[in-house]
Amino acid sequence: xxxxxALAVAAAIFAAACSYQPLDDPGLGELGLxxxxxxxDGSILAQWHAEEDRxxxxxxxxxxxxxxxxxxxxxxxxxxxxxxxxxSVARALVQNIEAGTIVQGGSTITQQYLKNVLLTPxxxxxxxxxxxxxxxxxxxxxxxxxxxxxxxxxxYLGGGAYGVGAAAAHYFGKQVDELSLPESAMLAGLxxxxxxxxxxxxxxxxxxxxxxxxxxxAELGWITxxxxxxxxxxxxxxxxxxxxxxxxxxxxxxxxxxxxxxxxALGATPTDRYxxxxxxxxxxxxxxxxxxxxAAEQAVTATIPEDGxxxxxxxIEPRSGYVRAVVGGADFYDPADPVAQFNLATQGLRQxxxxxxxxxxAAALEHGLTLTSTFSGGSSIVIxxxxxxxxxxxxxxxxxxxxxxxxxxxxxxxxxxxxxxDAVGPQAVVDIARAAGITSELQPFxxxxxxxxxxxxxxxxxAYATFAAEGIHISPIFxxxxxxxxxxxxxxxxxxxxxxxxxxxxxxxxxALSEVVARGTGxxxxxxxxxxxxxxxxxxxxxxxxxxxxPELATAVWVGFPxxxxxxxxxxxxxxxxxxxWPAQIWGQFTASALVGTGFxxxxxxxxGDLIAVDIDVSTGLLAGPxxxxxxxxxxxxxxxxxxxxxxxxxxxxxxxAIGSGEVPQLIGQGIAGAVHLAEEAGYRVSVExxxxxxxPDGTVFNQVPSPGEPAQSGSTINILVSxxxxxxxxxxxxxxxxxxxxxxxxxxxxxxxxxFEAESDPDDARRRTGVVWKQDPxxxxxxEGTIVxxxxx
Numbered sequence: 001x002x003x004x005x006a007l008a009v010a011a012a013i014f015a016a017a018c019s020y021q022p023l024d025d026p027g028l029g030e031l032g033l034x035x036x037x038x039x040x041d042g043s044i045l046a047q048w049h050a051e052e053d054r055x056x057x058x059x060x061x062x063x064x065x066x067x068x069x070x071x072x073x074x075x076x077x078x079x080x081x082x083x084x085x086x087x088s089v090a091r092a093l094v095q096n097i098e099a100g101t102i103v104q105g106g107s108t109i110t111q112q113y114l115k116n117v118l119l120t121p122x123x124x125x126x127x128x129x130x131x132x133x134x135x136x137x138x139x140x141x142x143x144x145x146x147x148x149x150x151x152x153x154x155x156y157l158g159g160g161a162y163g164v165g166a167a168a169a170h171y172f173g174k175q176v177d178e179l180s181l182p183e184s185a186m187l188a189g190l191x192x193x194x195x196x197x198x199x200x201x202x203x204x205x206x207x208x209x210x211x212x213x214x215x216x217x218a219e220l221g222w223i224t225x226x227x228x229x230x231x232x233x234x235x236x237x238x239x240x241x242x243x244x245x246x247x248x249x250x251x252x253x254x255x256x257x258x259x260x261x262x263x264x265a266l267g268a269t270p271t272d273r274y275x276x277x278x279x280x281x282x283x284x285x286x287x288x289x290x291x292x293x294x295a296a297e298q299a300v301t302a303t304i305p306e307d308g309x310x311x312x313x314x315x316i317e318p319r320s321g322y323v324r325a326v327v328g329g330a331d332f333y334d335p336a337d338p339v340a341q342f343n344l345a346t347q348g349l350r351q352x353x354x355x356x357x358x359x360x361x362a363a364a365l366e367h368g369l370t371l372t373s374t375f376s377g378g379s380s381i382v383i384x385x386x387x388x389x390x391x392x393x394x395x396x397x398x399x400x401x402x403x404x405x406x407x408x409x410x411x412x413x414x415x416x417x418x419x420x421x422d423a424v425g426p427q428a429v430v431d432i433a434r435a436a437g438i439t440s441e442l443q444p445f446x447x448x449x450x451x452x453x454x455x456x457x458x459x460x461x462x463a464y465a466t467f468a469a470e471g472i473h474i475s476p477i478f479x480x481x482x483x484x485x486x487x488x489x490x491x492x493x494x495x496x497x498x499x500x501x502x503x504x505x506x507x508x509x510x511x512a513l514s515e516v517v518a519r520g521t522g523x524x525x526x527x528x529x530x531x532x533x534x535x536x537x538x539x540x541x542x543x544x545x546x547x548x549x550x551p552e553l554a555t556a557v558w559v560g561f562p563x564x565x566x567x568x569x570x571x572x573x574x575x576x577x578x579x580x581x582w583p584a585q586i587w588g589q590f591t592a593s594a595l596v597g598t599g600f601x602x603x604x605x606x607x608x609g610d611l612i613a614v615d616i617d618v619s620t621g622l623l624a625g626p627x628x629x630x631x632x633x634x635x636x637x638x639x640x641x642x643x644x645x646x647x648x649x650x651x652x653x654x655x656x657x658a659i660g661s662g663e664v665p666q667l668i669g670q671g672i673a674g675a676v677h678l679a680e681e682a683g684y685r686v687s688v689e690x691x692x693x694x695x696x697p698d699g700t701v702f703n704q705v706p707s708p709g710e711p712a713q714s715g716s717t718i719n720i721l722v723s724x725x726x727x728x729x730x731x732x733x734x735x736x737x738x739x740x741x742x743x744x745x746x747x748x749x750x751x752x753x754x755x756x757f758e759a760e761s762d763p764d765d766a767r768r769r770t771g772v773v774w775k776q777d778p779x780x781x782x783x784x785e786g787t788i789v790x791x792x793x794x
Contacts, residue, residue: 033281033485034166037253039288044169046247048278055165056281056485057176059149065181069188072216075109079144083110083135109151110135116154157187158194171199173239182234185213203236251328251343252288256478265491281485287322287477292594295736296325299590302735303582308573310562311586312344314458315555318465321474321495339562349440349454350560354412355536355545355579356451358467358509359433360421361409365505367424371406371512371606374642375416378621383422385446392418399621400636401644406606407636409512410520412535414450421449435500437462437473451536457556464547465554471506473498507604515606522546523697524584527592530603535579540567546583551601555591557583580695593736611637615668617648625652626705630721631694633703635669664718666708667701672722675701685717690726698724731788733780734773739792742773752787757794769793
């Protein structure tokens with residue numbers, strides 16, 4: 001009697017085959033689709049979904065070997081039957097009769113598809129009859145290709161992935177059209193039992209099931225036996241398993257999500273936009289460049305100690321507004337960090353310090369001042385304002401005497417800028433800053449000139465990009481276009497372009513900021529190509545900035561403690577952090593790495609004309625003499641009628657230098673090679689000592705005894721002090737550099753090195769950064785003792 005239910009089912013199925021009506025296309029049922037976010041190079045950044053992870057693919061996107069693998073293992077007569085496979089039904093009938101119940105249904109791909117979108121997964125007689133009837137009706141309306149496409153988009157393949165599009169990304173980090181034969185066979189093999197053949201948890205079972213699929217394809221003649229054997233020998237190469245909902249480059253990607261939830265193109269209401277983003281299967285194309293992003297993250301990691309402050313970075317293309325990199329914190333997913341998911345780059349408002357001075361400079365130039373306009377650079381000044389007296393002091397109490405607006409910028413002289421903002425008015429500064437790209441609220445108070453008000457890192461990068469683009473501001477762009485699951489474009493980025501600053505004014509600002517890097521407070525950001533930028537340090541070293549640009553990239557770097565206003569000075573930090581220290585170092589390493597292989601563009605440069613180079617003892621504001629402490633001496637350029645005539649008498653008693661028959665040449669400001677050449681040409685010997693000299697570039701002569709112009713006996717010795725460590729005593733940091741450039745730097749100091757061509761742990765990173773040093777031991781700054789080991793991506 002147990003055979004009767006099975007025979008009844010078989011009879012009903014055969015009866016259904018004789019009489020049916022066409023069935024309308026059920027599509028994908030009520031199931032949601034996964035939206036995919038792409039980087040500028042086409043790689044996947046994130047996939048967003050609500051209940052199901054699903055990436056819609058078209059039939060033309062499916063590789064032929066994936067189509068063959070699915071059909072071979074699931075329904076080998078798919079292309080010839082009419083929706084039900086009578087041969088499979090007959091085979092199942094025998095097994096059901098023997099079991100006395102429904103254990104096999106002979107389901108075709110068409111039947112499985114209907115089960116996925118219309119029916120329940122139960123195995124009953126009524127359900128099998130309904131499934132078969134609907135399959136026959138469906139094949140009357142849809143082609144085989146259309147049915148297979150819908151099946152491929154609805155089948156569950158484990159790991160939360162519905163459809164082959166989501167599965168290709170989940171298991172292999174690829175788009176479906178990039179799958180190889182072994183990968184396609186593995187996905188097809190998952191259909192029968194995704195949990196038992198999960199390649200992460202059960203790799204041996206996954207490989208065995210893959211072999212079954214490959215052998216079946218060979219048996220059907222769809223691949224050769226040799227091809228099957230070769231494919232079977234390929235190792236299981238899976239994408240690194242991702243913790244739930246973790247995105248690649250999450251600070252950038254989360255900002256994209258936040259912006260799109262407010263984007264009207266995705267819907268009129270918040271609910272509409274949410275459904276579009278998490279259930280609509282959108283394809284979202286962004287501006288992020290993974291190589292540039294990696295360079296940013298590596299520069300931060302290489303510079304900031306593990307127990308140090310946080311850093312944020314944004315890099316923008318000045319001529320397009322494309323945001324190429326965002327570092328918003330150390331680790332977006334760190335459960336121990338209470339501010340981990342607060343984006344320091346786009347949400348954090350911090351005082352900018354002197355990094356705000358270029359907007360004051362632009363306002364001054366628009367009001368008719370020039371780079372050669374001179375101001376008092378004394379150690380302090382009191383300005384009368386509408387809110388009362390405003391007392392301003394220079395950093396470290398430095399006294400520069402009189403100096404030009406150019407050198408007031410180069411050496412970031414607060415007293416000069418206090419006079420400038422008073423001359424042009426704070427409202428003019430606020431207007432320039434807003435036009436350039438600062439969106440935070442700014443009040444027209446005098447202190448705005450010294451960065452006492454707050455801005456975000458992205459705003460600072462965007463505003464400096466305006467200078468780089470010669471006065472044209474383009475609002476930052478994160479997303480270039482969006483397509484629906486059906487390939488319909490619903491959004492194209494339209495650049496918001498404004499002529500924010502007069503072109504000539506912007507060029508003069510760039511000329512001044514180029515000098516900041518060439519010889520001023522931003523010297524550590526020099527990378528051997530045209531660079532303009534400005535340092536910024538807030539009160540008590542609570543915030544430190546370097547914002548700068550080349551013609552190709554404008555980048556802002558902020559360093560500080562996000563949780564509070566904490567001073568970055570010992571013992572809290574290993575050094576006293578200023579904008580010219582860690583921020584400038586991060587900027588320099590990042591930009592050098594990001595622009596590897598990019599030709600040099602041009603930036604405007606300052607015309608010093610008839611200005612005269614003068615060394616000032618900033619503790620007295622007088623001409624520096626041979627005994628002035630080296631840390632007090634700064635070089636400025638002044639008109640002839642503004643050059644001080646009194647030598648610093650505090651450190652240099654009259655008659656200290658002996659009378660001789662020669663006149664000592666000017667060596668201060670020269671590189672060491674040039675200084676030695678000039679001295680020897682004038683008939684003098686040279687004695688060299690090295691010492692730290694604040695923010696001067698290494699290798700620069702910053703003091704000499706006797707001083708320039710002093711009488712000295714021909715053949716006597718000039719003692720020069722040169723900034724930085726003695727060459728060859730320390731290993732440089734070369735992480736992020738092309739290995740040829742790294743080796744050249746090491747050879748210059750006579751260092752021994754061991755070069756190892758080994759790939760980074762992430763194969764995608766290694767492939768994108770071929771030939772780049774990704775690790776060194778010991779780190780930069782260590783004594784040049786023994787051998788330095790460099791690891792290079794092959």
